[in-house]
Amino acid sequence: MLRPNLTSSLHLCIISLAIFAGLIVSGDRFSTRVAAQGGLSDQQKRGKQIYVRGTSSSGKEILAYVGESSLEVPGSAMPCANCHALDGLGKPEGGVNPSNLTWEALTKPYKVTESGGRERGPYSERALDLAIARGLDPAGHKLLNVMPRYQMSPQDMSDLVAYLKRLGNDRDPGLTENSINIGMVLPSNAELSGLGQAVKAVMTAYCAEVNSHGGIYNRKLNLKFAQTGDTPAATAANVKRFVQDDQIFVMTGVFSAGADREVAALMNELELPSVGPFTLFPQVGHPLNREVFYLLSGMNEQARALVNFAVNHNADKKDGALVIYPETNTGKDLRQAVRDQCVSSGCGPTEEFSYSNATFDAAALAANLKQTGKKAVFFLGSGKEELALLAEADRLHWSPEVYGFAGSELLGAPSSFNQRVFMSFPTSPVDQTAEGIAEFRAFNGKYQLPSDHLAAQVSAFASAKILVEGLKKAGKDLSREKLIQALEGLYEYPTGLTPPVTYGPNRRIGAMGAYIVSIDLEKKQYVPVSGWIKIN
């Protein structure tokens, strides 16, 4: 009788121990989950920089040594995230299967068989140190040759290990289990306040609409607002403070007029995606700013479309174009766009005239230009200046085809330029499908949106649709990087109100092209003269 009793009490003992251990384990799990809701500690943030970029915030060098011959490369060329991915699960390529680096996987309390048949026990902090610095696993086996040995300061190493404990378990700022913070920047300028209010109303209504259907994967869209400053630097500073204080996950409908470069650079620096900013100057030069997704072509892209149109429109393609531009940064950028496009579309060398806005002398300029005998003129200044030039050219009985940008002043051009003045538009009413119009009308009525600034409202509506589509495609396990990749995957996405939107690894303008329109000066109306002109 004694023995069974002893056994059963032993059993009991083991069972209660197991329960106790289970409690500890689940308690531990619980605490990590709670931690995941909060942000990273400063040390973890430093570790994340090492993991993602291979650089140390202390400025100390991190070096990687690859292969048996210990090739030395900077850590930034081979950061951890390259192979092990941002979530730590690894990116298999060409037969190389990087190990799972999530803390759970690293510290499994039993023997684990890694790819390649290597058996190892759990990692400790000290063992990780050895793996990272010397390429050995806890069992003393050599790691795969492709895993570099890293040389970094002890502080950097402990920062990195601190981050590894949170890897795959840390969310980007502004994202929780049940909310996504979306930031907007509105114009502080009084002249634009009506426009800003209209756009704000559209975005607010759109988020309310999405939230009324349960949000996106049960996350409510939480819209927050900032304002532009008086100078580009002030705007950038405002936005930076806003993003950090209000924990913004993604931006949309950002007004950055005048500070386009600064704000786009800030998005890039903060790795903060921005969908559909309001700007005439998308920052799409090389190297690519991955974060900012534009809806429509800007001035530069429209200038390129004008060149493409002119080349096909003129019988004498090799005649070469005459380019007139104001001596401003914008003017010079546009001149460059026209020059490049002329080279790639084979319309011959450009002949260029510049003027300064202060001393614009239309009569003298027209006289000079007439001398060249060119039949096609690109005018890259304002509508007012273009009109003055057309009046002087008319006086000299010189009426070339003039390509420029939209300006209602041009409806008053001399009649000798009837259907000889061309301008570009980044979108046209033909893009608006019946479904698109019906959807927008119903939405507009339901939320009683303002009746003015319709073009801006349409842009905001399209941007909001694109953002929501991207958030849906990125999936429940959302991150800024996944959102960027999801947006890059959009191909001919129909907003219903704009040309279809396509992004890609090298493309950040959704509707990359323009329509060309000329003016019937007798009836005083615009006449479409082209279909959608794509830009390569």
Next chain:
Amino acid sequence: MSILLLAGFLCIATPAPQANITTVLGQTKAPRKISRYVCPMHPKVVSTKPGRCPKCGMRLRLVEAPVKPSAPETSAMSARPEENSVVLKIPNAQVYDQDGRRISFYNDLIKGRVVAINFIFTTCTTICPPMTATFRRVQQELGARGSEARLISVSVDPATDTPERLRDFAAKFKAGPGWTFVTGDKIEIDSLLQAFGVAVADKNDHTPMILIGNDRDGFWSRAYGLSAPSTLVSAIEAATAHR
């Protein structure tokens, strides 16, 4: 690892005798096409069914053998004995280099030269950085030995890899002159990848393989892309010295 290296480093001999035999056989009996699946890195791993290589986990590649050899035109020719004279024809594809210059792949890069070719894409982050770092060291060592061998990196993702991206990638690994990064229209690049036997449906499955060739003699060999630089340098020197 050493097995990997050995297997990957098997040289490919000139195919003349086998080619003749195949042709003779072909006159009496049409060559029967047998589908085999071979590991790109371990030629000894042969299976009759698709699957993965037990040694390295790579997807096995379909090889139809024997293949009737065709006469080389402007191309180098090579075959590995154990694959019954598979012929590589290098097309003169119209491609772009990292400076955006339009070049003819065979005429400008291969013809009459000793070259080592690897296959990369700039958004490949697991194997391309170590492969490229290895190539960089190979270039330095070749330079120190006065070798005239050239290096070529062909993008397997031409839709993404613009010349600008390749230029940035080259700069990141400090590629010197004499190392050409190649991209272009997908159709042109695909013709190259097909010719080299490295075409894959998913770019992430692309092979860490280096082709080392001496066009003067039509001598080609393969090496594992993550081999030690010294191994690759000796392979390139062997190709240079080959007669």
